[in-house]
Amino acid sequence: MIRLTGIARTFLVGGEEVHALRAVDLEIARGEYLSIMGPSGSGKSTLLNIIGLLDRPNAGTYELDARDVTALSDDELARVRREKIGFVFQFFHLVPRLTALQNIELPMVLAGIDPAERKRRLARLLAEYGLEGRAGHRPDQLSGGQCQRVAIARAMSMGPTVILADEPTGNLDRHTGQEVLNVLEQVHHNGGTVVIVTHDPEIGARSHRRLRVLDGAVVSDERD
Amino acid sequence: MRLSDLLEFAWRVVRGAPGRALLTLLAMGIGVAAVVLVTSLGEGARLYVASQFGSLGTNLIIVLPGRSETAGAMPGVLVGKTSRDLTLEDALALKSSHAVRRLAPLIVGAGDIRVGARNREVPVLGSTAELMDIRSMEMARGHFLPAGDPRNSQPVCVLGAKVASEMFGSNAALGEWVRVGDRRFRVIGIMARQGESLGTNTDEIVIVPLAAAQALFNTEALFRVLVEAKSREQIADAKADAEEIIRLRHEGERDVTVITQDAVLATFDRILRALTLAVGSLAAISLAVAGILIMNVMLIAVTQRRREIGLLKALGATGQQIRLAFFTEAVLLALGGAIVGLIAGELGRSIVVQMYPAIPFQAPWWALLAAPATAVVTAVLFTVAPARRAAMLDPVQALSRR
Ligand SMILES: Nc1ncnc2c1ncn2[C@@H]1O[C@H](COP(=O)(O)OP(=O)(O)OP(=O)(O)O)[C@@H](O)[C@H]1O
Ligand SMILES: [Mg+2]
Numbered sequence: 001m002i003r004l005t006g007i008a009r010t011f012l013v014g015g016e017e018v019h020a021l022r023a024v025d026l027e028i029a030r031g032e033y034l035s036i037m038g039p040s041g042s043g044k045s046t047l048l049n050i051i052g053l054l055d056r057p058n059a060g061t062y063e064l065d066a067r068d069v070t071a072l073s074d075d076e077l078a079r080v081r082r083e084k085i086g087f088v089f090q091f092f093h094l095v096p097r098l099t100a101l102q103n104i105e106l107p108m109v110l111a112g113i114d115p116a117e118r119k120r121r122l123a124r125l126l127a128e129y130g131l132e133g134r135a136g137h138r139p140d141q142l143s144g145g146q147c148q149r150v151a152i153a154r155a156m157s158m159g160p161t162v163i164l165a166d167e168p169t170g171n172l173d174r175h176t177g178q179e180v181l182n183v184l185e186q187v188h189h190n191g192g193t194v195v196i197v198t199h200d201p202e203i204g205a206r207s208h209r210r211l212r213v214l215d216g217a218v219v220s221d222e223r224d
Numbered sequence: 225m226r227l228s229d230l231l232e233f234a235w236r237v238v239r240g241a242p243g244r245a246l247l248t249l250l251a252m253g254i255g256v257a258a259v260v261l262v263t264s265l266g267e268g269a270r271l272y273v274a275s276q277f278g279s280l281g282t283n284l285i286i287v288l289p290g291r292s293e294t295a296g297a298m299p300g301v302l303v304g305k306t307s308r309d310l311t312l313e314d315a316l317a318l319k320s321s322h323a324v325r326r327l328a329p330l331i332v333g334a335g336d337i338r339v340g341a342r343n344r345e346v347p348v349l350g351s352t353a354e355l356m357d358i359r360s361m362e363m364a365r366g367h368f369l370p371a372g373d374p375r376n377s378q379p380v381c382v383l384g385a386k387v388a389s390e391m392f393g394s395n396a397a398l399g400e401w402v403r404v405g406d407r408r409f410r411v412i413g414i415m416a417r418q419g420e421s422l423g424t425n426t427d428e429i430v431i432v433p434l435a436a437a438q439a440l441f442n443t444e445a446l447f448r449v450l451v452e453a454k455s456r457e458q459i460a461d462a463k464a465d466a467e468e469i470i471r472l473r474h475e476g477e478r479d480v481t482v483i484t485q486d487a488v489l490a491t492f493d494r495i496l497r498a499l500t501l502a503v504g505s506l507a508a509i510s511l512a513v514a515g516i517l518i519m520n521v522m523l524i525a526v527t528q529r530r531r532e533i534g535l536l537k538a539l540g541a542t543g544q545q546i547r548l549a550f551f552t553e554a555v556l557l558a559l560g561g562a563i564v565g566l567i568a569g570e571l572g573r574s575i576v577v578q579m580y581p582a583i584p585f586q587a588p589w590w591a592l593l594a595a596p597a598t599a600v601v602t603a604v605l606f607t608v609a610p611a612r613r614a615a616m617l618d619p620v621q622a623l624s625r626r
Contacts, residue, residue, distance in 0.1 A: 045624075054538055054619050075542040082540020093535045093623060097240035107539045109229045154539070 001161065001193065002028040002051060007060035009046050009216075020046040022216040023060070028162070028195065033188040035204045036197045038213035044197045045166055047213065051195065052085045052164045053077045065161060082111050086155030088165035088184075092147040094139040094154075100146075101126070101135040104154045111158060121157060129153040129183060145176035152183055162193040169200065181206070225545050234552035238560075244525070245557060248518050252561020252599050253568055255511035259595040260569025260587045262507045265576070266500025268585035270493060275584070277489045283325075284358065284485040285462055287318070287449040287470070291479050308479050309445035312374060312434065314470055318451060321465035323458040327451040328355035329374065331437040337430055338403040339391045346387055347429045348404060350437020358452045361426065366398045366413030369433055377435035381409035385417040386427040404430060405440050459484050504591055508598050514561070515602035518554060522610035526550075526617070533614050534622025543615035550611035551604055558603035562596035569595075 009021040020043045028034060028051075036044050049055035050062065053069060061070045069080060094103045104125055108118045126132045129149045139147055148168060155163055165184060169177030181203060188194045196203065204210050212220040238245045289310035315329040331350035336343060353371040355361070361368070368382055381402065388397045388411075397411045409432060418426045438444060453462035463482050470480045526533070533546060569587065577585050 049620050052538070054623075075544065078537065078540050078542040081538070085540075087538050089623065093531060093538075095532055095535070097236055102236075106536070109233070110225055110536070110539055110541050110545060112225050112229075114226075158540075 001030045001065060002026070003063040004051070005061050005063075007047075007050060007057045007062065009043075009050060009055065009057050019216045021050070021057070024216075024218055026211075026218060028193065030161075030193055031188070031191055032193055032195075032209055033185070033207050034195045034209040034211060035207035036195065036211045036213060037199065037201070037204050040199075042213045043216040044213050046216075048164050048166050048195065048197050051162070052087055053081045054087075082107060083158060084161040086152075086158070086160035086163045088148070088151050088155050088163065088168045090167040090170040092139070092144075092151050092171070094147055094150060096139050099136050099138055100131055100142065100150045103139070103150055104131075104157055107154060107158050125153040125157060128156075143176070144172045145179050148172065148176075148180045149183055152180070152187070156187065156192075160192075162195060163187055165194070165196045167197055167199065169198070169203065177203075225548070230548060230552050231556075233549055234556050237549075237553050238556055241525070244521055245560070248514070248521055248557045249561045249564055251514035251517045252511070252558055252603070253564035255508070255514045256562050256565020256595045256599055257568035257572060258507035258510050258565075259504055259591055259598075260566060261572045261576075263500050263504040263591035264569070264573045264585045264587040266496060266503055267588045267591075268576075268583045270496035270500065271584045271586070272582070273492045273496060274489060277485055277492070282360075283453040283456055283459055285451040285453060285459060285466060286483050286485070287315075287451060287466055288481045288483070289445065289448070289479070291481060308474055308477070310449065310470075310480060311444050311446060312438075314473055314480075315446060315449045316374070317469050317473055318449065318466055321462055321469065323453050323462035323465055325452045325454045326354040326358060327449055328352050328358050329434055329449045330355075330447045331434060331441060331443065331445075332447045333437065333441040335405045335430070335440060336403075337387065337391065339400070342391055344387075344390065346384075348437060348440065349429050349431045350434045350440070351431060352434055355431070355450070358450050359426075361418070362416040364414045364416040366411070368413050369431065370412075374434045377433050377439065379407065379409050379436070380412045380433065381436075382413040382415060382431040383411055384415055384425075384427045384429045386425075387430055388414045402430075404432065407436065407440060409436070456486075459486055500588065504594075508595070511595075511598050511602050514599070515606035518557065518603050519606035519610060522550060522554065522607050523613070526610050526614045529614075530617065530622045533617050534619040537617070537619035538623060546615045546617075547611040550607055550614055554603040554607035555600055558600045559596070561603075562599045565595065565599070566592070 004024055004026040007021055007024045008019070011018045011020055024047065036047065038044050046055065050057055057070070061068060063069070064080065064084060069077070072080065095106070098106070101122060105118055105122060108121065126135055129152060131146070131149060131153060134142060134146055139150075142150065152163075163184065168184065169180055172180060184194055184196065185206070196207065198204060208224050210222045211218055287310065289308070312329055315327060318324055318327055328351050333348050334345055335348040337346050351369065352374045353369045356368040364385060369380065370378060381404065383391070383397060391397065391402065392400065397414060400411050401408050402411060415426060432440070451462060451466060453459045463484055466482050467478065467480070471478050536546060573585050573587065
């Protein structure tokens with residue numbers, strides 16, 4: 001489903017090349033529950049951004065659902081992202097002036113889905129992520145855990161191929177972090193593909209496949 | 225993205241930053257109001273001049289003694305010397321033109337009017353019965369000068385409304401005798417109040433038969449002849465006829481000037497239209513200033529909303545959608561500003577109308593369209609750069625910074 005071959009990403013910082021990723025090969029199958037761990041600056045986020053089509057590699061090829069997406073234009077990438085990728089961020093990234101419901105609706109609005117269909121999906125998403133009582137609340141009226149549940153519901157609204165979560169519990173206390181992790185695992189149980197970047201070994205241990213990244217290279221790839 | 229969703233999204237952005245919205249609304253509003261107000265003043269002046277000329281009479285041609293050096297000059301700026309007097313016989317000869325409906329020779333002078341002990345100096349106008357129709361004058365009481373051969377003098381006069389009230393107070397003036405200069409006249413009519421019309425105030429004059437004025441001022445020379453053409457189309461014919469008839473009577477010399485009200489009015493009209501357009505355009509410059517303000521506000525918004533823009537991209541928004549969101553916001557602000565401006569301009573106009581009720585201040589239709597259109601166009605133009613910047617934002621960087 002996801003196949004990276006020889007993916008490299010370098011940044012130019014003050015005239016010097018920083019190798020964030022060096023020739024990464026990676027295959028992810030449908031329904032996998034995968035964690036990416038590694039020290040700070042090792043390239044975890046960069047890898048996730050490339051999988052999520054937010055960033056482009058300098059070298060290598062990327063196949064998503066058997067389609068080469070390496071050379072697509074920005075607008076084509078945006079459309080693929082809209083249909084197939086669901087992002088969950090450490091800092092939630094909800095639009096503060098919009099209610100929980102409107103935040104969840106945003107990808108469907110951008111995709112131009114008709115309002116009746118949006119309404120049906122929203123009702124299902126709110127129920128599924130336990131947000132029924134919070135639909136009309138703005139992000140500043142929600143707890144961190146609720147914010148992240150809204151973000152996950154938003155990521156799921158278009159029925160994506162893969163959910164990419166970059167340190168989704170990094171900004172939450174332990175208990176709330178567990179709760180959010182349970183929600184992500186629920187997505188996995190329902191057949192979704194989940195990729196989590198984390199510093200927390202406990203979360204890593206709960207996943208079914210563990211990638212270790214060091215200095216821009218995948219150094220270990222364990223499965224249960 | 226659907227249009228309704230786009231509008232709703234932009235509307236929420238505008239509502240989410242009321243201070244910013246208010247500032248742009250104000251700037252746009254001032255610009256639009258300035259255009260509306262300034263063009264109202266210009267258009268009001270134009271309509272006022274037109275109505276003043278209209279009150280002189282319709283299809284009017286004026287024959288003046290003396291040849292002006294410059295064609296189409298205005299009555300006040302005539303140069304050149306009078307070589308030959310314009311006489312009553314000249315005036316009556318103009319009636320032979322098939323394009324002339326009627327005419328009124330005029331003699332103007334100053335005379336003392338006396339009733340008992342009251343005495344004042346007034347402009348005295350000598351003319352004929354047809355003056356009333358040519359100048360569209362109205363009587364408050366009595367009759368105008370009697371028709372008949374203008375060479376014969378009857379001792380009657382018509383008083384302006386103000387002269388009548390000053391000389392007779394609340395007493396009835398009709399039928400009374402007044403003395404003008406060394407002659408006595410019976411008051412046969414009092415004119416309705418008309419007010420000022422191109423410098424002559426008919427409320428303050430005394431009108432006597434032409435022959436009486438000739439005797440009073442001891443002159444045969446006419447001040448001018450007012451000629452009314454049969455129709456608007458025949459003004460040119462009447463003018464040509466008048467010039468030709470007088471030339472033949474004056475042994476082939478072109479020693480009179482014939483001006484048409486239309487030509488003078490057209491000149492004023494052109495000048496005032498151009499002036500209105502010019503000041504309107506100047507006022508529109510304030511819209512450009514508002515545009516620059518919108519651009520700055522939008523640029524700041526792009527910086528402030530970096531994370532949101534990055535997020536939208538991560539959620540699958542194309543560059544086109546981001547640009548469109550900014551343009552929609554700008555158009556909403558501009559339209560809001562235009563409405564505020566139109567209302568404020570209209571308020572300002574009604575205040576000016578209260579102060580000068582005689583002048584028909586009103587914004588010309590083109591200004592009412594051009595002002596909001598300019599507001600929207602400048603807003604869109606000045607949003608191009610910020611919208612482009614937003615669309616090109618790198619989502620990874622936009623999202624990574626806290
Ligand atoms: N936009 C950028 N410009 C320059 N250098 C960058 C950029 N993004 C990442 N890098 C560099 O690439 C390397 C990998 O960064 P990345 O963010 O992927 O690390 P990470 O594993 O996610 O670290 P952390 O655990 O701290 O989030 C780092 O050395 C970083 O400084
Ligand atoms: Mg990271």
